[in-house]
Amino acid sequence: MVFARYLWLLLYYAQYAGTQLMKDYEDITLSILSPPVDEASLALPFNMGQDRTSGCFCRSTSRKDLVVCFGNYECAKFPKINIGVCDTLVVRTTVISQITVGDLDQYFGLRALKIDGNSRLHTLQPGIFRNLSNLEELSVSYNTQLHYLQTHTFTGMGFRKQPPMKIMEMIANTTIRRLNLADNQFELITDDDFPYMPNIEVLDLRRVFAIAVSPYAFNPDRFPKLRILLLSGNNLPGINIYHISCQQLLLLDLSSNKGTSSSSLYYEIDRGVFSFCRDLRFLNLAYNRIKHIYNYTFIGLENLRILNMENGTLFHIGLGTFKPMKHLEILNLGNNPLVSSENLTSSQFEGLNELKMLILRNCGIKRFNDDDNMFEMMPNLTHLILTNNQLFYITVETLKPLKFLKVLDLSQNLLVSWWQPIFLASGIQPTKLYLMNNKISHFSLGMIQDLNYLLEKYNASVEIDLMDNLFICDCNSMYKIYTWLQVNGSDILKKYFAKSNILCSSPDVWEDRRVADFMSSIKNLRCFVYQKFSTAMLLVWTAPSLVTIAFLLIVIFLIYRYRIYIRYWLFLAKVALGRSFIRRTLKADNLNKAYKYDAFVSYCNDDREFVLEMISQLESQPPYLKLCIYERDFEIGTFISEAILRSINESRHIILIISNGFAKSQWCRWETHLAEYHRLFLDDGTPHDPLVLIKTGEVENKYLTTTLKYLLKTKIYHSWTEQNSDDFWKKLRNVLVKNK
Template sequence: MLFLTTLIFPLLIHLGASCGSDEGLMKQKNFYRDQCKCREYVGSYAICYNFRCQNFPKYFQTSVKCFKISGSGIRDFLPGDFENLAHITKLHIENNIALKTIQPGTFKKLYKLATLSISFNPQLMSLNEDVFRGLYSLVSLQLSNNGFNEIKDFSTALKVSFMPMLTTIILTELHCSRVEEDDFAYLSGSKVRNIFFDGSQINYIHPDAFINLKGLRNLSVSDTLVEEPNVIEILQKIKKNKIPLMSLKLKLWGNKTRVPHQLFNVIGNTTITELILNENQFDIIEQDTFPKMLNINTLILEESKITDIKENALINFPNLKQLYLKENKMVGIPLGVSIRTLEVLDISRNTKPESSCFTFKFDNMASLKILDLSYNNIIRIYNRTLHGLPNLKKLNLFQTNILLISNNSFKELRSLEYLDLGDNDFPQISWVKNTFTGLIKLKYLSLEKCKIKFFPSNDIFENLVSLQTLNLRNNFLVEIPQDLMISMSKMKVLDLANNRLKPWQERLFINTAVENLIISRNPFTHLTKAMLQDIADLKVVDVSNNPFHCECDQLIQPIHSLTDERINHILSLLNQTNSFCISPETDNTIVEYYRSNLERCSRERIIKILRHTAPLLICGFLLLTISFVSYNYRSHIRYWIFLLKLSTLRRNQLNKKRDFIERRINYIYDAIVSYSNEDRNFVIRLVNMLESYDPFLKLSVYGRDFEIETNVSESVLKWAARSRKTLLVISNSYINSEWCAWEAAIAENHRLFLENERGECVNDSLVMIQLGSISGCSISPMMKYLMKTRILLQWEPEENKQNLFWEKLRNALRPRLNN
């Protein structure tokens, strides 16, 4: 088993000191009460703070699993303070300058808590021996830089019965000067594997201090005052008690001008497999620097100002597999690194851009699997540069100032699975088909921050038949070539974050293996239907930090046009990354906006459709109605057209100067008589009185002067047109006669158009005689209108009034002069 402390230790520190970074957080919830300010960063952690906050805010609730109480004025933590936080897995009580006590029972309900940090609380002088009762799931405990003067101020609380799962104790920056023999006595039989004293003021550790920790695997006394003889005694006791210690960290341990040969000899005879000597000053590693160390398989010499490793300098490490030389001062791979057994070599950050070109050969390194050359000044990679690495699986060339990659430079790396070429300013001509020839097993390729605007040819990835992840983030790409997707049939992850992509209108991910698409931090203002259809086929998608305009047409309508199954899947994917609207009136995520505005947008869409289609529908309906009416009443329409022409002609006549006498020659008859047969006797007398006496009028009377032809309307209209006026004899029998009503309407309608601009009748061509009283309920609206607006004479049965009647009638019918 390889204990890579460069990976393990930072991870443990991260678990013990932080819940997560604020970077990238897009939404937070604030809460203020009793001087305590609490804030939740959604999906990350929650924190309560403020120096005026003197009591823990038990009322604050959060759904996140990491909680911090930091920078407060709380003096005491009491039982029940964390009752609302029983679900959390990480708790940080840090930087509380007034904190003095944590009472037993404070943590008793935190059954799920895995990481606890009580650090940087200067007035916290001790911990009660029962304070950790109930932390059955606790894995990592950090007690850094508090007010403890002795280890026993807190070690009596370190009991296996309270914390049976505890594996890591971080005691960095302690003010204690000694670690006594029984300080960890209560941890006998525990699962503790890791103890870190980094940066503490300890100058002595009792050799028997760790003999009860039978599972101890990793020990760090970096940057402490412990001296070489003390460490030797500790290691000898550990070996004697058969404790299988595997990693020893001596970072910043004071090796400046001399090499601790005696200590190295002791280490060589222990079970230690990983030796960490970071930030010591070795300058040059000679052949006699290290004694025989048969068990060491991992040697870490980072930031040690090494300029060279002489040939055979590491010959005493026959089983060395991992060598970390990060941030030294070498200008190339030294001869002493050429070790047949070496599998991992990290020699990153040695040369700077202004330095000479970093040189390297890989003779006798056929076992190398991981090579990190990042942040060196390499500039060029030729055909034979990477010769001799047939088993290499991972190669990191990030920010190596490469300006030239010759064709077939990687052709011998047929086992390579991971290649990072990020942050190199390659010219566009670098991207040709042969660039990646030979990389038939490559699964991960990073071209991040390479200032790529486009690929001159889409076949540059054609040889990457096993590629699963392509990282193109932080470039200048505007579009995703469709052929690019087709050429990489096995690609599952495509990272295009922070580019200049435009929304695509045609689908790109049809029949591809892509499952994870990252398109965050692009100038997308909306998601097209094609994009949504592509997203619906994915398992993971990140569209966060795009300037989305949450509007009905640009967001809800494209989503709503899909099937319910696809909509639910898309909303689930979008909800994972909390993609927010940039609209000033809302801070909702896309999903929240969709769900809260779907109904409103649906109504608005219907209204918008109706607003555009209603006029068309109305016009269509009217057109159909007009067509139907025109066909079925075509004869009547011809009649109305005739009336219109007639009225137009007469209106023109009325506008002429009235300086002439109406000429009778224009008409054959002075009036046409319309009557009911039941009033025939009165009509005979009427005709006699009007035609036999001055002014000798001529009347058109049905039966005497004309007969009804086949077309009733045409017949009546023809005889009415030959008569200057129309005379209606109105009685109850006339009103109840359908024929008379029709005859009256035809006779009069062609005269109704004769009105002036004020709607007033301009002629008296219709004259009516009323015989007796008439029932009002029988009179049609048309007849009522005519009786009110035209000349109406009442027949009087009394003889003395009849002369006046006939005089009025003759005056109404006689031709008269126009003024």
């Protein structure tokens, strides 16, 4: 996953950046070397003839301890010959293009294998050496088309603890440019693990369980042409000044280094570790537990183009952190808790004058500070990704500095319909605007003006996505916009609405049907009659309303003027009614009341398993309480609302099982209101509080109603945990039995 993201960023960079990463490789050319003359093979006396399977010609010594197979035009497959107890097999100057699994299985007794000087050989399939358990010497030199070795190529040849030096020396003498050692096991990568490797440009050491790297393991003295170093998926605890020399690197991937399973520490970056990395173009630090970065963290990366720090634990960015990276073009900070303790400010992003793409996906952003606008530091930004945050709105002042913005992704936020035009007022003209999965319920005049502005600017080539919002398709929401479109709307705006696939969310009759279909049928829905009726009703109600308001103002004035006398009259009324006598009567009546159930249980379907456990604990064990469960005890055919009211009245207690699903359920919210009113109504006559709250798990604050918030703050509630289940059921049983 991490490598896929890295490739995506690299491709994006190649498309949009001013200079391409691979352009730095134009000065790297392969030296086509001639293989050394093998005097022994020239003097082989024994002719073994032509192998019919492969077309190769083979010669050997009299004892067949050395066999050489060749064929400049005929030898197109690896030879299949009987070599007996041969020690050394040489296959050279052939037209073999690839060696596949099984081609070498019959040569299990070889101690030396040399596949040299084959001009068309470009592929060695992983696992081809699986049966060569006695092999001591291997050479694949001077194969000018063999540019890289795939993962698992040397599976079964002992790649554990450290890279095998003999094979590394063999590779060093070839023209191979890419060396893939991923998914082996090198916990400690020392300075002496690799020989001088003059041609290696890409070194892949992903997922090799590395916990430490010596300071000169990849020094330019050993890897003068190394440009890409991949160390992701290891257990490196961080980067310090004695870690990873990267003066010659263009790309460094250190993603997914989270420490060992027993010691999952924060990923630390020491001061000055990049001081000599002036050629570095791409730095990947994604999926690391980086806690904070400061103004000295990236000193030396003045030519860096891409910085990827997504999916970390980053919550503090020091002032001037990105200032050393004056040529940075892509910055990915997605999936970090950036605003958990502070707001984003312009000082934090100072120096990003050449930034083209900023990714702030899922960072918990609720708003941007217009008085200290961070985007003023990014005047050349073309792509702004803000998906999956908590933005309720975005202002004109926020967008004004982004004059070159082309892609704005605001999907999966909490945006509602905006009343004043944003893009028209700020002058921002993105070609791609993503507003999917927000809380937009209708088209306001400001939104329509923005859509018209963007569509006319780009001749309808702009992409505006408003899918998965909460559009209400009724006359009240859509009729004004419909009439405005008919009178003032441009042809291009009308075509946009006609072709768009924006769907209605309510009412039920229009759910999941196109908004365009509703607007085209407005004439047939008598919305015009509705509008006339609304205007007439406004006139009818205006005059009486004014009279009523005037009357209420007079009454309020009189009450305020004679407030002392009114208080005295109320006091006399209380005495006359004998309020205390009524309370005692009500209390006595309620004490003698017989309840059908010990408790009414209000819950959502997501908590059904918990309710079944509650039934088992309370009804099947002494003192054998009786619960009212709607699935079991409601009579078939009765109205749900009536059944709930009757059951609450017939129950001594009311149990609310509060969970995230409960808070989101409309029925559960209604039952909560009934329970609260029931409790307040019986406040004078009931000796105990009938309301019992049980909280199961965390409840997202955005789903809590005012009543639920009040109850959770003012009442002691029971919290369910698996660890203390017995104690939980005992306490709940005591509460229900106490007032029985």
